[in-house]
Amino acid sequence: MPRLKLPPPPLPKVLLPKPKRPGQDNGAALNPVEAGITVVDWIDERTALSPAIRWTLFRKVPRGINWAYTLGSATLFAFLNQAVTGVFLAMYYRPDPAGGAYESVRYINDSVFLGKLVHGMHKWGASVMIILIFLHMGRVFFYGAYKYPRELTWVIGVVLLILTLAMGFTGYLLPFDQRSYWATIVGVNINGTGPFIGPFLSDFLRAGPEFGATTLSRFYSIHMLLIPGAMAALIGIHLYLVTKLGITAPPWLRAQTEKDTAVEAEILRSEV
C-alpha cells in the first residue's frame, strides 16, 4: 500500500484520473502508476525523504505575493544555466596562454555544433544573472524582507553577490583576447592598490609578479571549481533559510488581527 501522502497535483478537472468504480481493478495486476508509487515508496521507506520534499515544496505563502517574488528563483535558474553551459564549454576550452586559449574559444564559436549558442548563453547569461541578482536584492530591500528573522539570509545573499562578481572577473579573462587580457591587468592592479596586502593579493592572483604562465589556469580553476563550489553550498543554505523562515508578506498588506485569524479559522473549519 502506498504510504506517500503528497497533495494531488494542481491539474484541471478533466485531466485528473477518474476514481475507480467499485469492483473494477482490485489490485490484482500492478498498473504502471502503482508500480511507480511502489518504487518511490521503496526509496522513501529507506531515506524518509518525502517529509523533507513536502516541507520544501508544499509550504504556506502569505497572501498578496506577486511576480517580484520569483526573482530569486529566476536568479537560481540563471546560476543553473551558467553551471550547465559552463560544464559543457569546459569540454572544448583549453587554458593555454600561448595562443591555445584564444584558438579554443574561436573553435567553439566557429566550428563546434551549437558552440556559438552555448558560448553565447554563458556570456550573456552572466550579465542576465548580475541583473537578476540586483533586481532580487532590490525586491528584498524595498519589501523590507531582510528584517528579523531573515538577516542571515540577506548576509549570505550579499556573499553570493560578491562571489558572482568574482565569477565575472575571473571569467572575463578566459577568452584571452586583447580585451580580456588588458581588463584583467587593470583589474588585478586595482586589487593591488589596497594598502599593505594589495601587492601580495596581486601576486596571489597572478601567481607571481608578472602576468605569467599559470595566471590563466589559476583564473580558470577559481572560475570553474573554487567559486562555483562555494556558491552552490551557499545557495543551499540560502534556500534552506528561505524555506525554514518562510517568505514575507508585501509591506502594503495590513497585519492580520486576531479577529481576521478567527474568521479564517472559521472558514477553514466550514470547508473541512
Added chain:
Amino acid sequence: MTAAVHGAGGIAAAAFTLPALGFALAPVFHETSFNWQPVGPPVDFPSDTYVTKVITIVSGIGEAGKSIAYIRARNPAIDKEPEDQYNRFIALSSRCMHLGCPVRYVEAAQRFICPCHGGVYDFRGLVAGGPPVRPLDRFYTRMNNGLVEVGPRYSVNSELRRFSPRDPGEPLDGIGQYLYPARISTPAPPPGG
C-alpha cells in the same frame, strides 16, 4: 576519547588543507629570475628620441609574455638623476602607472600617452598629467659584448629614486613607499643597482 577523535579529524583536515593552501600561495613567496636581453648596438639608440623594442618578460607563453621597452641613450643635459653603470641607456617600460595599460610614445608631442584613462608622461617618463601616481617604470640597462642589454624592471618615485618593482597604482612618494611594501616575488636587482 572525544578529544582524540576531534584531534585526529582536525589533523586529517589540516593534512590536505594546509598543503593545498601553501601550493596556491607559494608564488607570493617565490623569487622569480630575469635574464638580460640584448636589444642592439649602442648606435641604434639616439638621445633625443625613443626606440621601441619588444622584450620578453615571461618566457614560454608567447605574445602574452612580451612587453615593450622604450629605449634611448642617456642625455646629461636633461637626465639629472645620478649616472651609474645601469642607466647609460634609459629604458622605460610601456606599463602605465595608473592601472597598467600600455602607453605609446608620441613623437610630435614628445610625450607618452595612455589609451585607457588619459595618463600623460613627459620625455623622461615623469607624470605630466592624468591619473598616474608615479613616473614610468624603468629597466636596468648595461653594455655587454658591444650590445645594449635590458635587465630587470625597477620602479621610481617622482625624484627618480630607485625602488624594487611595484605594481601600477601604488605611489612611492611620502607614505606610499610604506603602504606598498616591496614584494618577495620580484627579481633581485643587479649588484650595485
